[in-house]
Amino acid sequence: xxxxxxxxxxxxxxxxxxxxxxxxxxxxxxxxxxxxxxxxxxxxxxxxxxxxxxxxxxxxxxxxxxxxxxxxxxxxxxxxxxxxxxxxxxxxxxxxxxxxxxxxxxxxxxxxxxxxx
Amino acid sequence: xxxxxxxxxxxxxxxxxxxxxxxxxxxxxxxxxxxxxxxxxxxxxxxxxxxxxxxxxxxxxxxxxxxxxxxxxxxxxxxxxxxxxxxxxxxxxxxxxxxxxxxxxxxxxxxxxxx
Numbered sequence: 750x751x752x753x754x755x756x757x758x759x760x761x762x763x764x765x766x767x768x769x770x771x772x773x774x775x776x777x778x779x780x781x782x783x784x785x786x787x788x789x790x791x792x793x794x795x796x797x798x799x800x801x802x803x804x805x806x807x808x809x810x811x812x813x814x815x816x817x818x819x820x821x822x823x824x825x826x827x828x829x830x831x832x833x834x835x836x837x838x839x840x841x842x843x844x845x846x847x848x849x850x851x852x853x854x855x856x857x858x859x860x861x862x863x864x865x866x
Numbered sequence: 867x868x869x870x871x872x873x874x875x876x877x878x879x880x881x882x883x884x885x886x887x888x889x890x891x892x893x894x895x896x897x898x899x900x901x902x903x904x905x906x907x908x909x910x911x912x913x914x915x916x917x918x919x920x921x922x923x924x925x926x927x928x929x930x931x932x933x934x935x936x937x938x939x940x941x942x943x944x945x946x947x948x949x950x951x952x953x954x955x956x957x958x959x960x961x962x963x964x965x966x967x968x969x970x971x972x973x974x975x976x977x978x979x980x981x
Contacts, residue, residue: 753909782968791955791973792910807968839909854900855969857909 751775755840755858762830762865770825770861772840779845781823782807782855783815785836792839798823799845830865837862868893872956872972879946879979887941887975889930889956897960899923899932899939900969904953913941913954946979953977 756771782797794807798817814826838861844853873888898917902910914923916932923930928943956972
């Protein structure tokens, strides 16, 4: 099982450039999320999706777009990169929780380390 | 709103020492509680979880007990190894959040174990 696969692992961009961070999971999970991890700030949710065709904003959505055309893929797009978006980005997926229960554990990719110059 | 508070790191221990990383939470109702671990250069992995009061989660020698009376979920290990060096995150998930069943994260506690 590949689990959650993120590409690329590293990327350097110039301010104003755009790019797409890829995330794919092979576990047929309905829920997928994008986080950014910054020193001293823990994990912050950018966008999430509860199923194909459904996305919603998290805590820090500005400057990012997502789409969910298939269950497997959940790409994150930076529209116009800014130095403040230098971070480590993690994609995560989980099963849909059963009625009356809480989240299933999340499965994380290994991250994309992004530097904006 | 719901929140998770972890003890600040970094925590530095010698091999075979006893580990405690404190985690307390604020939430309505009965959340599920999780500990995740992040090894250097990797993503987060679920370490253990507890879904109701007095449950004890355990894995790889780590334990944590869901204490509703003290709203705590402290992580413990009796004898740490160098390979336990990582960042540990406490998190909660609350069914009262409805469809937005997002995880609420602590800021993480870095652990360094010296030989």
